[in-house]
Amino acid sequence: MRSLRRVLRGVRWYVRELTDESAYDRYVAHLRREHPDARVPSRRDFERMRTDRQEQDPRQGFRCC
Incomplete structure (x- = not known):
């Protein structure tokens, strides 16, 4: 049981x-x-900051969705 948990x-x-x-x-x-x-920040705020940062970075490329 212990190894399964691990x-x-x-x-x-x-x-x-x-x-x-x-x-x-x-x-x-x-x-x-x-x-x-x-x-x-809340999880939601963190994800928003992260998404905004990715969209502003030209190295991230095209975002299809």
Whole structure:
């Protein structure tokens, strides 16, 4: 049972990294470590900032959807 949980945790970690689902968690950790007085944005605000930044970057290329 313990090894199954370990495998499932590994799969969950892999999928979150592959889909970049963990980006918000990394950003929050960075803010708390480097800028402890800064306001932590909500998940929705973070995704909006991220999307806006990607759309402004000409290296991102054409966005079809």
